Amino acid sequence: MRRVILLGKPNAGKSTLFNVLTGRNQAIISPAAGTTRDVNYMSVRCGTCVFQLADLPGIGESTDVLKQMAGSKAKEELPTADLCILLFDIAGIDSDDRSLIDLSRRSSFPVIYCINKADTPGPENDITDFFRLGIQNPVVISCKTMRGIAELRSRICREIQPDAQAQTGSSASPAIRLAIIGRPNAGKSSLLNRLTGKDRALVSDIPGTTRDAVIDTCTFGEKLIRITDTAGIRRKSREKDKIESYSIGKAISAVTSNDVSILLIDAGEGLTEQDKKITSIAVTRGKGIVIAVNKWDLIKDIKWADYMDRMRFLFPHVKVPIIAVSCKTGKNIRSVLESVCKVAAGQKHSFGTPEINKIFRDALRKTPPKRAGGRPLKIYYAVQTSNAPCTIKVYINSMNKLYPAYEKYLLNTIRKHFVSDGAALHLTFSPKDDARGKHHGKISTEVNART
DSSP, X not given: OEEEEXXXXXTSSHHHHHHHHHTSOOSOOOSSTTOOOSOEEEEEEETTEEEEEEEOOOOOOOSOHHHHHHHHHHHHHGGGOSEEEEEEETTOOOHHHHHHHHHHHXXXXXXXXXXXXXXXXXXXXXXHHHHHTTOOSOEEOBTTTTBTHHHHHHHHHHHSOOOHHHHHOOOSOOOEEEEEEESTTSSHHHHHHHHHTSOOSOOOSSTTOOOSOXXXXXXXXXXXXXXXXXXXXXXXXXXXXXXXHHHHHHHHHHHHHSSEEEEEEETTTOOOHHHHHHHHHHHXXXXXXXXXXXXXXXXXXXXXXXXXXXXXXXXXXXXXXXXXXXXXXXXXXXXXXXXXXXXXXXXXXXXXXXXHHHHHHHHHHHSOOOOOSSSOOOEEEEEEEETTTEEEEEEESOGGGOOHHHHHHHHHHHHTTOSXXXXXXXXXXXXXXXXXXXXXXXXXXXXXXXX
């Protein structure tokens, strides 16, 4: 697929244009210069023209370490471009703009010069200075009013040849959608770089380095895995600004839109209440979970078995795969991918109706429900209503007869027949008359685990 890059100095409006061209609110937008730190990719279709659009961090002079690192990462992307959109602010040209013009002229790719923020007609939209620098046929646009956007789309399609492979599509199986979540500075971007085998995400010791959700892919065996690296999720009371708050919102959204999440934990800090809250986000949304304990290479005074016992004690109700890893050395990265693939398969597990009902009959025979006056709980039948997550609906005689302890027992019974630790399992209980729409049921949601 052809790649089109958005190049410009900080705050030229690249992320806003990226969102306009993709039709999605993917990139974080802020008046603060240098908001974008990682490269955002997304496929764009314009008629018969399909291309990959890349939103690059701004390139310009700065004394800020993270801005310097982001600018360097943007320059590394230039050799991959088939077409460059060099974006300017119509307010005027400065030394950063001149440097980017020189940089674009030394490159091999074609360039579309684009003058942004022409929001209102008037003398303030004078582009004479741009012509003096030898810029030919610039496209004047406004992402706010959509002025010139149609012309820009047409110019892009004329510059790049249609991608036959993108037009015909692929017959490959759908990718496993994976999110990497966790607290700030747990090593999520390092894990993305290790999984993809390239320096994809900006890595720094400064907590909160990642802002945008960074997306890339890797293959494991015959499986294609689409990975989303998210911003660190911290307590609301510790959020520093609106940008971080928005980044955290994007991270939570990534959990919802993916099949499996890797919760990355710093081995030195151990499992915290915030980690439990992050996990509950995935659990309540019916997503699979794998826990990876990062920086295990730095732990010298405790055995893994003892560490696991402590994890299980602090987290008794969500018994998912837990793997000691080191993003620095690559320790157990393969095991993480194996667990991700297994959990993803478990998310799609299907029970036959006779199989489910036999499981419940055996459970009732082994441990009958408690009789507390009147008739005891009676299970008429059960059926799987959906997968991803696996959801089983159980028709009973009365919701008043279903005690929490017995509900837990039935859930644990189904777990023993489930294919994968870490995959989500939902049980819904309803009176038999609910099949005719007369009553509402209640939902019990837990992560599947084998004891």
